[in-house]
Amino acid sequence: MGQITLNQITKSFGDVQVIPPLDLQIDDGEFVVFVGPSGCGKSTLLRLIAGLEDVSSGDINIDGRNATEVPPAKRGLAMVFQSYALYPHMSVRKNIAFPLRMAGIDKAAQDAKVAAAAKVLNLTDYLDRRPGQLSGGQRQRVAIGRAIVREPAAFLFDEPLSNLDAALRVNMRLEISELHQSLKTTMIYVTHDQVEAMTMADKIVVLHAGRIEQVGSPLELYHTPRNKFVAGFIGSPKMNFLSGRFATEFDAATIGVRPEHLTVSHSDGKWVGKVAVSEHLGSDTFLYVDMDGVDEPVTVRSTGEIGFRHGDTVHLTPTADKIHRFDNQDLRIA
Amino acid sequence: MATQHSRAAARLMISPAVLLLLGWMIIPLSMTLYFSFLRYNLLIPGMEEWTGWTNYEFFLTDPAFFAALTNTLLLVGGVLLITIIGGVLLALLLDQPFWGQGIVRILVIAPFFVMPTVSALVWKNMFMNPVNGLFAYFAKFLGLQPFDFLSHAPLFSIILIVAWQWLPFATLILLTALQSLDSEQLEAAEMDGANFLNRFVFIMVPHLARSITVVILIQTIFLLSVFAEILVTTNGGPGYASTNLTYLIYAQSLLQFDVGGGSAGGVVAIILANIVAIFLMRMIGKNLEA
Numbered sequence: 140m141g142q143i144t145l146n147q148i149t150k151s152f153g154d155v156q157v158i159p160p161l162d163l164q165i166d167d168g169e170f171v172v173f174v175g176p177s178g179c180g181k182s183t184l185l186r187l188i189a190g191l192e193d194v195s196s197g198d199i200n201i202d203g204r205n206a207t208e209v210p211p212a213k214r215g216l217a218m219v220f221q222s223y224a225l226y227p228h229m230s231v232r233k234n235i236a237f238p239l240r241m242a243g244i245d246k247a248a249q250d251a252k253v254a255a256a257a258k259v260l261n262l263t264d265y266l267d268r269r270p271g272q273l274s275g276g277q278r279q280r281v282a283i284g285r286a287i288v289r290e291p292a293a294f295l296f297d298e299p300l301s302n303l304d305a306a307l308r309v310n311m312r313l314e315i316s317e318l319h320q321s322l323k324t325t326m327i328y329v330t331h332d333q334v335e336a337m338t339m340a341d342k343i344v345v346l347h348a349g350r351i352e353q354v355g356s357p358l359e360l361y362h363t364p365r366n367k368f369v370a371g372f373i374g375s376p377k378m379n380f381l382s383g384r385f386a387t388e389f390d391a392a393t394i395g396v397r398p399e400h401l402t403v404s405h406s407d408g409k410w411v412g413k414v415a416v417s418e419h420l421g422s423d424t425f426l427y428v429d430m431d432g433v434d435e436p437v438t439v440r441s442t443g444e445i446g447f448r449h450g451d452t453v454h455l456t457p458t459a460d461k462i463h464r465f466d467n468q469d470l471r472i473a
Numbered sequence: 474m475a476t477q478h479s480r481a482a483a484r485l486m487i488s489p490a491v492l493l494l495l496g497w498m499i500i501p502l503s504m505t506l507y508f509s510f511l512r513y514n515l516l517i518p519g520m521e522e523w524t525g526w527t528n529y530e531f532f533l534t535d536p537a538f539f540a541a542l543t544n545t546l547l548l549v550g551g552v553l554l555i556t557i558i559g560g561v562l563l564a565l566l567l568d569q570p571f572w573g574q575g576i577v578r579i580l581v582i583a584p585f586f587v588m589p590t591v592s593a594l595v596w597k598n599m600f601m602n603p604v605n606g607l608f609a610y611f612a613k614f615l616g617l618q619p620f621d622f623l624s625h626a627p628l629f630s631i632i633l634i635v636a637w638q639w640l641p642f643a644t645l646i647l648l649t650a651l652q653s654l655d656s657e658q659l660e661a662a663e664m665d666g667a668n669f670l671n672r673f674v675f676i677m678v679p680h681l682a683r684s685i686t687v688v689i690l691i692q693t694i695f696l697l698s699v700f701a702e703i704l705v706t707t708n709g710g711p712g713y714a715s716t717n718l719t720y721l722i723y724a725q726s727l728l729q730f731d732v733g734g735g736s737a738g739g740v741v742a743i744i745l746a747n748i749v750a751i752f753l754m755r756m757i758g759k760n761l762e763a
């Protein structure tokens with residue numbers, strides 16, 4: 140079980156309301172990702188769920204029980220911190236066993252659980268080392284091990300991969316996804332990286348200044364973003380926004396076109412501009428095109444290699460049914 | 474080449490300082506050693522003569538020596554115990570957010586700035602005095618017989634006075650150490666089901682171990698040579714009840730005018746201090762590594 144319901148919760152630090160009233164339903168076994176720019180309140184929201192911060196108002200329900208006043212240890216949730224928060228003076232074995240020891244479980248059962256967790260996480264050879272003697276990825280796994288042995292109702296991750304290098308991040312992303320497949324426990328995962336959100340989530344919650352902008356599956360957010368913020372945040376490279384004469388043609392205040400939904404041509408197309416920069420990655424080519432009446436260069440993504448260089452004139456055509464229209468409140472027009 | 478040159482230059486540059494420090498240490502040490510083998514009494518000047526180990530024999534077989542040795546160890550141990558336990562508790566308290574934190578922290582450090590003689594006299598006359606002291610006043614208020622601290626529990630009283638002086642030092646070092654503890658570790662432990670006592674024992678104390686080591690080492694160095702507090706309160710008495718090694722050497726050299734015997738005591742004290750230092754390093758030095 141691991142069903143969490145947030146009911147009109149708010150959080151203020153002094154006079155500053157970081158989380159305005161917020162409702163959210165997280166179902167059992169779901170992998171939910173909170174994503175949003177830095178400082179938007181993701182960690183605060185996670186810490187409210189964990190019980191490390193008290194809500195200013197509203198209720199938190201875990202598995203149908205009102206947990207608003209329940210202390211963190213009794214909520215049955217396990218958290219993996221961004222800094223890993225391992226206990227530096229304890230061996231890996233003792234770190235993983237710590238929650239069991241606090242729960243007063245006997246030594247033999249502790250050892251068995253630690254061994255099982257270590258096996259899943261490939262830590263068996265490192266059990267007698269101190270955290271200081273491990274690499275970043277291994278420390279991360281120890282932190283996850285310490286969470287697993289508690290058999291929590293839900294796992295909470297706060298930007299767990301942000302201290303790892305790029306290659307390791309991809310690996311750990313897969314490992315955490317696999318862990319979710321095998322445990323089928325609810326996971327709430329906080330990140331500012333939309334790629335992590337898109338690749339791992341069953342359900343993405345996009346936060347902006349403490350407000351939920353949209354909740355949905357990765358592809359829902361990609362195909363039908365509710366507003367301009369979500370449209371710009373989800374997808375990489377970012378969606379291009381065009382206003383003025385480009386938008387009026389489509390009866391909108393702003394239109395958005397993703398870089399992958401623009402086709403390029405040397406001779407003819409809907410819009411015309413000049414190539415500012417072209418980036419050749421082999422599999423893809425990114426063109427940054429300056430157009431009259433558009434402030435930022437328009438990004439275009441083409442597969443394979445195309446022969447455009449700096450200064451070339453280029454014609455762009457958006458795929459007709461992939462144009463997102465936004466009204467003057469930045470909401471999407473269906 | 475360059476590094477060899479600069480290394481030689483560096484040695485040359487620091488040599489005056491090293492020589493000065495060496496002389497500073499070597500000259501008094503060798504004079505003490507030299508005097509300790511002389512029959513040298515200030516009352517009969519000009520009659521110094523070589524006596525071999527006699528001074529040591531007298532000093533080491535003197536019952537006062539064993540009393541002083543025990544008192545020294547009790548004094549050091551007692552003050553360490555009080556300052557470390559008290560320091561940890563005060564640090565825990567001061568680490569909590571409360572109104573007027575800045576002022577309270579300054580007040581806590583204040584005793585450290587009071588001269589040892591002054592604080593000992595304040596304690597002696599204003600707190601522990603059996604007639605006018607605050608403690609006597611409280612005892613009378615409660616209908617009890619006032620306790621004459623300095624004559625009935627002289628060593629304990631001195632331990633109390635010295636501990637009061639060193640408590641701020643321990644508190645300050647332990648407080649900074651406590652503040653450097655990653656709050657996420659405590660939160661992780663809290664989520665892992667550790668109550669405050671468990672967090673204290675399993676997370677905070679190990680984190681403080683290194684600072685406690687530093688406090689023990691630094692304080693021991695200073696506590697082995699406590700002198701002023703004894704001089705202005707009990708004069709080492711009654712009998713030898715509050716005489717430590719430092720005070721005994723003073724008494725030998727300057728009250729009994731026996732410079733030779735005092736110097737022998739000084740050499741013994743140096744050896745003992747080194748034994749304590751080695752012992753301490755062995756016992757807790759590993760906390761300082763890594």
Ligand SMILES: Nc1ncnc2c1ncn2[C@@H]1O[C@H](COP(=O)(O)OP(=O)(O)O)[C@@H](O)[C@H]1O
Pocket residue numbers: 152157175176177178179180181182183184
């Ligand atoms: N303990 C606190 N006291 C005051 N303000 C805080 C505290 N914790 C977070 N905040 C503020 O709340 C906002 C959201 O912070 P946070 O949840 O950490 O953002 P995120 O994790 O999304 O980067 C920030 O503006 C931050 O300054």
Ligand SMILES: [Mg+2]
Pocket residue numbers: 181182183298
């Ligand atoms: Mg954060």
